Amino acid sequence: MDIQQVKQRFDIIGNTSAFNRAIEVAIQVAPTDLSVLITGESGVGKERFPQIIHNFSHRKHAQYIAVNCGAIPEGTIDSELFGHEKGAFTGAVDKRKGYFEVADKGTIFLDEVGELPLSTQVRLLRVLEAGEFMKVGSSKLEKIDVRIVAATNVNVEEAVKKGKFREDLYYRLNTVPISIPPLRERKEDISILFRKFAADFAEKYRMPVLRLNDAARKELVKYRWPGNIRQLKNVTEQISIIEKNRNIDREELIKYLPIERSSLPVIYKDNSVDEKTFESERDVLYKILFDMKSEVADLKKVVAELMSGDYSVEKSSFTNNIDDRIELIEQDRGHRAQPLGFSSEDLQNAEDTEEFVEESLSIADKEKELIIKALAKYNGKRKLAAKDLGISERTLYRKIKEYKLD
Numbered sequence: 001m002d003i004q005q006v007k008q009r010f011d012i013i014g015n016t017s018a019f020n021r022a023i024e025v026a027i028q029v030a031p032t033d034l035s036v037l038i039t040g041e042s043g044v045g046k047e048r049f050p051q052i053i054h055n056f057s058h059r060k061h062a063q064y065i066a067v068n069c070g071a072i073p074e075g076t077i078d079s080e081l082f083g084h085e086k087g088a089f090t091g092a093v094d095k096r097k098g099y100f101e102v103a104d105k106g107t108i109f110l111d112e113v114g115e116l117p118l119s120t121q122v123r124l125l126r127v128l129e130a131g132e133f134m135k136v137g138s139s140k141l142e143k144i145d146v147r148i149v150a151a152t153n154v155n156v157e158e159a160v161k162k163g164k165f166r167e168d169l170y171y172r173l174n175t176v177p178i179s180i181p182p183l184r185e186r187k188e189d190i191s192i193l194f195r196k197f198a199a200d201f202a203e204k205y206r207m208p209v210l211r212l213n214d215a216a217r218k219e220l221v222k223y224r225w226p227g228n229i230r231q232l233k234n235v236t237e238q239i240s241i242i243e244k245n246r247n248i249d250r251e252e253l254i255k256y257l258p259i260e261r262s263s264l265p266v267i268y269k270d271n272s273v274d275e276k277t278f279e280s281e282r283d284v285l286y287k288i289l290f291d292m293k294s295e296v297a298d299l300k301k302v303v304a305e306l307m308s309g310d311y312s313v314e315k316s317s318f319t320n321n322i323d324d325r326i327e328l329i330e331q332d333r334g335h336r337a338q339p340l341g342f343s344s345e346d347l348q349n350a351e352d353t354e355e356f357v358e359e360s361l362s363i364a365d366k367e368k369e370l371i372i373k374a375l376a377k378y379n380g381k382r383k384l385a386a387k388d389l390g391i392s393e394r395t396l397y398r399k400i401k402e403y404k405l406d
Contacts, residue, residue: 003027010048013196014189018181022049029176030056035128037113037173038151040180043230049178050109050149059147062106065099070112073394077120079136088137100133100144107147113173114154114165115392121166124148128172148173183228190221193229197236208246210239215250223257368403371396375405 003023007013012023029036030053038046047066054064072080079088083098099108110116116124127133128148132141150173159165183190191212198210212220225231235256243252374385386396399405 006052010052012045012048013193014186015192016181016186016189018179019186019189022178022180023052025176025178026052027056029053031058033147034175035147035173036149036176036178037156037170038149038178038180039156040151040153041182041228042153043228044180044182045229046151046153046180047109047111049180050107050151053149054107054109054147057107057147059106063103064107064109065103066109066111067099068111070115070392070394074117074398077117078123081120082123082133082135084136085138088135092137098133098135100127100146101142103146104144105146107149110148110150112152112154113150114152114156114159115394118164118166121169125166125169125172128169183225183232187221190225190232191217193232194220194236197233198240201237201240205240207240210236210243210246210248212248212253213250216248216253219250219253219257364403367399368405371399371403371405375400 003020006023006027014020026036026049036050036053038049040046050066051064054060067081069077078084079092079096079098081098081100083096083101084092086092086095110124123133127144127146131145132143134141154165156165156170156174160167160170183193194212201207202209227234238256239248239253245252370389371385374389375382377388378384382396382400383393386393389396391399
């Protein structure tokens, strides 16, 4: 079967060379039992490729199971994937098969494999290397014959360097790599995809098909589409439902394109939500606090030397030094400093009577405080709190357990 027939069968749209190459690799590797790692940004359509691989393999008559690893809580993921014995943990009232056992002789697609805990990665590595696994709560090895196709939007090589993904597992999964290009690198496909989605929604909602004028079409192609195909489809559906005018111009289209904003600098580049948790904001805040603390300490030292009778520093230069330091501190706080002046009498009567109590700079304490505030803000709704904090719901669940916030 050629590439055009595959596109028609799996409802795939796109003609760019990099995208066609990804489909060709999927067709070529399908008859083998090699593991495949599919990489690409969120929303590029990675889920279609394991279906191609399964349906063109000798396993096509067996089970095909797709598992979103990022949607399963860390405490239950081993049980979900590998099954458990009766009594293995609280609530395990019966023996249960896992996804791997159900997919025996077939194909299992592990989406967001970069979200797997390290302990689960060890179990998965054993399946890849020896074709065997143990259920949770069991000491008996069980054999399995399953083809693994994995996908992730995480930079796995960076995750390996950070110790968040096992290097040996990465090389076992990455036997055949398939990289899906983002939509911004498939500009000639954007207009075609828009027309396809517009026709689908016109049929679904029984209304005339949307049409773009030339200026709107240029704007559509120029936009970067950070959410890729998923975002383009959502925007098309919004316009289809809301706009009564079926001929869309540039001004109308722009209303539905979110403004692209630059984000704060981060410590390292990683698409995983866990790694972005509080990192950049905390580091900037702590740097300002430490700089302010250093400036105040220097200021106290100069005042102490003056009070002890060390007049080697002229009063005028001292006053200028004070003004400079106060101005720097006020700038760190984001406020304009007010000019300060000191008379001779003020300098002679100056006393350092303020008691400084160091604020706790524990990262764990700050993280716990932010989690408590987010949960209070959304009345304990973890999904909304996790979204506001910029972390996954699973990570929030783990942090709640860690800080005993139940």
